[in-house]
Amino acid sequence: MAAKKDMRRLDLAIPYIEPPTSKNDADVSGAMSSTMPMAAMFTRNRMIGWVSFVFSLQNWLGETEDQKSSSSTPAYMSVFMSFMALVVTYFPIFLPPQNQRAGATPAPSAS
Known part of the structure; x- marks a missing residue:
């Protein structure tokens, strides 16, 4: 079987030109990296804390x-906030709340 001839014409090829970015585009990654640490602190969810830390670190390293x-605000502040969210979520492991620490002893009665 004979090889087929390439029918593409190079003179009709159009090079790719990236469209200009608009100044009005919202910075979604910046908004996410500032709200996710707050969500991790409010819910005390460690998974959200780790995701926010990785996301804000990537956002900081890829900043133009x-x-x-x-x-x-500078991007390293969102990294600091997400690190503090991790500290808050892991804080009960190292310093448990008072009611759990003294849970074995009965409370004194009022009578």
Whole structure:
């Protein structure tokens, strides 16, 4: 069987040009990296804490110069917030609440 001839024409090829980004585009990754640590602290969910830490770390490492100049807070602050969310979620392991610590002793009666 004979090899088929390539029918593509190079003179008709159009190179890819990336569309310009709009200044009005919302920074979804910045909003996520600032709200996820708060959700982890409120719910004391460790999984949300770890996801927020990894997400904010990736957001900080992938930050462009335009994002640095246009953002109101630096990206390392969201990394710090997500780390503090991890500290809050793991805090009861190292310092349990008072009612669990003294749970074995009965409370004194009022009579």
